[in-house]
Amino acid sequence: xxxxxxxxxxxxxxxxxxxxxxxxxxxxAFTVLVIVTIAVWALTFVIPPGRYDTKDGSPVPGTYHSxxxxxxxxxxxxxxxxxxxxGLYGVTGADSHLTAPGGSGEFAGAAGVFxxxxxxxxxxxVTLRTxxxxxxxxxxxxxxxxxxxxxxVVLLSVFSLGGTTYGMAEExxxxxxxxxxxxxxxxxxxxxxxxxxxVGAGVGTLASTVNxxxxxxxxxxxxIGTGDGIVLRLLMWVSLTALAAAYILRYASRVAHDPSRSxxxxxxDDDVLRADGDATARLSVRQRIxxxxxxxxxxxxxxxxxxxxDLHVTWLPTLGWYFPELAxxxxxxxxxxxxxxxxxxxxxxxxIVAGAGDFIGAALIVMLARGVTVIMNNAAVTxxxxxxxxxxxxxxxxxxxxxxxxxxxxxxxxxxxxxxGHAALAMPILAPLADFAGVDRxxxxxxxxxxxxxxxxxxxxxxxxxxxxxxxxxxxxxxLRFVAPLMGxxxxxxxxxxxxxxxxx
Numbered sequence: 001x002x003x004x005x006x007x008x009x010x011x012x013x014x015x016x017x018x019x020x021x022x023x024x025x026x027x028x029a030f031t032v033l034v035i036v037t038i039a040v041w042a043l044t045f046v047i048p049p050g051r052y053d054t055k056d057g058s059p060v061p062g063t064y065h066s067x068x069x070x071x072x073x074x075x076x077x078x079x080x081x082x083x084x085x086x087g088l089y090g091v092t093g094a095d096s097h098l099t100a101p102g103g104s105g106e107f108a109g110a111a112g113v114f115x116x117x118x119x120x121x122x123x124x125x126v127t128l129r130t131x132x133x134x135x136x137x138x139x140x141x142x143x144x145x146x147x148x149x150x151x152x153v154v155l156l157s158v159f160s161l162g163g164t165t166y167g168m169a170e171e172x173x174x175x176x177x178x179x180x181x182x183x184x185x186x187x188x189x190x191x192x193x194x195x196x197x198x199v200g201a202g203v204g205t206l207a208s209t210v211n212x213x214x215x216x217x218x219x220x221x222x223x224i225g226t227g228d229g230i231v232l233r234l235l236m237w238v239s240l241t242a243l244a245a246a247y248i249l250r251y252a253s254r255v256a257h258d259p260s261r262s263x264x265x266x267x268x269d270d271d272v273l274r275a276d277g278d279a280t281a282r283l284s285v286r287q288r289i290x291x292x293x294x295x296x297x298x299x300x301x302x303x304x305x306x307x308x309x310d311l312h313v314t315w316l317p318t319l320g321w322y323f324p325e326l327a328x329x330x331x332x333x334x335x336x337x338x339x340x341x342x343x344x345x346x347x348x349x350x351x352i353v354a355g356a357g358d359f360i361g362a363a364l365i366v367m368l369a370r371g372v373t374v375i376m377n378n379a380a381v382t383x384x385x386x387x388x389x390x391x392x393x394x395x396x397x398x399x400x401x402x403x404x405x406x407x408x409x410x411x412x413x414x415x416x417x418x419x420x421g422h423a424a425l426a427m428p429i430l431a432p433l434a435d436f437a438g439v440d441r442x443x444x445x446x447x448x449x450x451x452x453x454x455x456x457x458x459x460x461x462x463x464x465x466x467x468x469x470x471x472x473x474x475x476x477x478x479x480l481r482f483v484a485p486l487m488g489x490x491x492x493x494x495x496x497x498x499x500x501x502x503x504x505x
Contacts (some may be wrong), residue, residue: 020381028477029466030361033368036460040372040415041080044379051383053098064387067380070433071098079378084364087371088114099374104299108377110370111350112323113170119330121359124177126334126351127294131343132287134181139184139283148186152252153245155179156200160241163204164233166429167213169456169464170323172201173362174298174330176471186269189262191482192252194472198465199457199483203244205419206453206490207237212310214419214452218445221427226310229442236450240493247486263478290341297333301326305418346390355447362470366463369417373461376415382425385412390429394436401437402447402498405430409451417462419452441505450494457490458483 027035050066052059071079079086082101089109090099101107127133144151159175163166178487180193208214209230219226236348255262283291304321308314331352338348376382396404409426416422426448434441456462458480469479 003082010051019382029074029365029460029470030368030495032460032476033365033466036431037080037083037368037372037375041076041083041375041379043374044076044381047379047381047384049380049384051380052386052429058424059383059386061429061432063481064383069380070102071378076379079375083371083375085371086374087367087369090374092377098378108370108374110366110463112327113366115327116323116330117173117359117363117366117467119334120174120177121357121362122352122355123174123330123334123337125198125296125355125358126338126348127279127290127341128177129343129347129351130195130287130290132283132290132341133294135283135287136291137178137181137185141182145186147197148188148256149249149253151186152183152192152196152249152357156196156245156248157241159197159200160204160237162302163201163453164207164209164211165204166200167205167208167211169205169419170366170467171301171305171326172197172464173467173471176468178298180472187256188252189255189259189266190264190270190474191262191474191478192255193250194468194474194479195248195482198468199244199248199486200241202453202457202464203240203490204237205456206450206494207233207240207362208449209237210310211419211449212307214423214449215445216310216421217420218427218448219442220455222431222441222445224441228439229446229501232442232445232497233305235484236446236494236497239497240490243489243493244486247489251482263482264474265414267473269473286340286342290337293333293337293340297329301329317486334427359471362467365470367465368424369461369463369466373416373418382412382415385415386426386429389426390433393430393433396437400499400502401434401439402443402500402502403495404432405444406451406494406498409448410455413452413455413462414459417456417459419449419456423448437502439502443502443505446501447498450498454487454490454494458487 047071048063053063085101086099089101089111090101090110092104093105121292175197179197183193216226304319307318308316309318334352431441431444434444
């Protein structure tokens with residue numbers, strides 16, 4: 001008789017469930033700016049403080065001297081703590097040169113840009129809620145789909161024209177809500193939409209021809225006319241705009257044929273935007289009026305900020321509007337569009353609040369970026385950097401002067417993202433060096449604005465870059481991966497143009 005054992009069969013011990021490995025993710029734009037802020041604050045303890053004497057707000061060559069800061073460690077720590085607040089509404093005292101909330105002096109905060117971004121967000125959201133914008137974009141995409149490559153070139157050229165004529169920068173933040181849905185509908189990705197705006201305007205500013213905020217301020221500080229050197233700058237603008245267009249078109253074509261090659265993977269919002277609106281439905285009279293108001297608002301914004309008098313266009317009035325007026329324009333336009341579009345009082349008010357909320361992230365990034373420059377100002381290190389750059393340029397031959405002048409302006413452009421601020425600071429010091437090198441001072445102006453424009457295409461201290469990427473929902477590392485080869489191409493091209501210009505002058 002056979003007996004069967006009833007002993008339990010041994011089993012393998014239970015293994016804990018394997019956890020998926022976490023991949024390191026690139027930090028958000030907020031984290032990047034916090035890291036930059038802390039790094040710059042730490043560097044201010046290493047870089048010795050110093051200042052130039054000033055005359056009419058501009059530094060006087062040969063007057064750089066070391067200064068003793070009256071602020072101690074705890075004051076400097078307070079500057080770091082208050083950097084975001086100073087970046088929003090800090091005021092620089094005329095005597096102390098320190099930026100702090102309240103007080104009297106020159107306003108240094110970005111409150112105007114901050115409110116402008118929120119107002120644009122309100123305007124875009126209210127227009128979207130009327131249904132007119134999604135239907136209009138759908139119909140436009142349907143009609144332009146066969147000519148989408150030409151559309152990209154035209155859009156980039158228009159933004160580049162704005163950059164070269166009046167330094168279009170923060171104003172571009174208002175266009176993301178319109179351009180991104182249109183290009184998604186045409187089969188492209190968010191990177192194409194972001195770079196058509198950002199790189200287009202950035203390359204135009206890099207090769208500014210009559211931009212009063214870059215070329216104008218710099219030429220005045222250098223003691224020359226705005227038109228001096230314009231032939232070289234025109235050649236640069238045409239060539240560099242063509243280079244940027246070809247680079248973006250190459251990527252856009254690749255993404256359109258194979259979406260898996262996109263640097264910005266599609267999300268649910270992209271699918272909604274691509275499907276939103278009926279391309280075959282006729283627009284109602286109310287929707288047509290809303291779209292007309294939408295277009296008029298943006299066109300009037302461009303008209304209101306261009307200094308027509310400085311461009312010798314005497315038959316158009318120069319309104320001289322800036323961000324406070326533009327913010328008011330978009331708030332008023334939001335109310336008009338909401339009421340005309342049939343949203344009613346509650347719907348219009350709700351759209352304005354929701355839109356401002358959607359854009360608050362980009363507005364906060366603008367605030368953080370401005371706080372970095374405040375830290376440098378309070379530590380009195382910006383002039384020290386300028387003095388070291390002056391020493392680096394002195395003594396170079398005319399053949400390499402232009403290219404070297406471009407390179408030495410790059411670190412200054414990083415720490416002073418404002419093109420007009422950079423010009424007012426650097427030109428009185430660097431322009432006279434051209435006389436010793438036997439080079440036209442216009443080459444110094446072109447080198448400065450090229451360096452400022454080049455750096456402001458990627459620097460995390462630029463509100464235009466970080467705010468634009470936030471609005472486009474493109475991560476900073478994704479953008480850097482896209483733009484890095486183009487930055488190298490532009491660096492070599494600008495260096496060649498400046499070397500040629502210096503040699504011919």
